[in-house]
Amino acid sequence: MPLPYSKKVIQHFNKPHNYGKMKSPDGVGEVGNLICGDLMKLYIKVVQNKKGQDIIKDIKFSTFGCLAAIASSSMLTDLVKGKTLEQAIGFDRKEIVDELGGLPPIKIHCSVLAGDALIEAIHDYLTKNKKPIPQALNERHGQLAKEKQEVEKDHKTC
Ligand code: FES
Secondary structure, three states, rough: OOOOOOHHHHHHHHHOOOOOOOOOOOEEEEOOOOOOHHHHHHEEEEOOOOOOEEEEEEEEEEEEEOHHHHHHHHHHHHHOOOEEEHHOOOOOOHHHHHHOOOOOOOHHHHHHHHHHHHHHHHHHHHHOOOOOOOOOHHHHHHHHHHHHHHHHHHHHHH
């Protein structure tokens, strides 16, 4: 029996927003999902606003993930585009699921992929530009790097 997806999920899956690769991104994040082994790549372009804060001017993603991962990533890119990096780091991922009108519980893990890739892209941008990295972001980066290694190891063995 097909999973009960909301109309919004299906719309974002059929016409994902900000899907594809980006030329010369300022930050790139790539993560793997430990539960299903799917991979996600996310690109950001960063500019400064009038207050001198870094903001996400553009964002794109590509994934081999499922319908729920594509719809969630599409929604995330809409929600964080134009936000400051600080706002994007503190972004509540529950918002993605709420805005999509919910996801089947078995698919919630798919909705975290883009958020994790965003954390990695911001970490990449801050590192490349020798900017201070908040401690919580650094810790999460360490966990995600380990998870990605495990997913890639699994891919090699199958
Ligand atoms: Fe892998 Fe959804 S099953 S991202």
